[in-house]
Amino acid sequence: MTEPTPCPIRVLFDRPCIPNNTGATMRLSAITGCEFHVAGPLGFDLDDTKLRRAGLDYRDQAKFYAHQNLDEAYAALLPARVFAFSARASRPFTDVRFQSGDVLLFGPEPTGLAPEVLADSRTTDILQLPMLPGSRSLNLASTAAVAVYEVWRQFGYGTR
Known part of the structure; x- marks a missing residue:
């Protein structure tokens, strides 16, 4: 079996509030090699115990970037296609043929992305x-x- 290569996607959390979710991501x-960006203001400190616990010993291996706000994150990530995720949307994410460098944008836990x-x-x-x-929504x-994992699957887990 061929070894997988990193997932060529970038995840962006806008104003995350729960450290466990950020640590898990x-x-x-x-584990997947995708980039992970957070845009502040954050609802916790990056040294939070819950963040460290959820990230375990993987934190130093993550491709992690913190930005002051969404505009600063966009300045670092664009040009790229940005796919916002919302429980109120009607188009399933599996309808998209993702491309290397695409950004998957997610909003804060209690509210989701702002209008x-x-x-x-x-x-x-x-x-x-x-x-x-x-x-209502998934964690x-x-x-x-x-x-x-859907994006990585579309790329054959980098084994093609």
């Missing part, structure tokens, strides 16, 4: 993970993991 970055972020001209499309009717780190 740092671990996702280390102005979803309407921003830098947002290429708004996508959702299918859920049963009446469901942020879980949503990011599902999306990253």
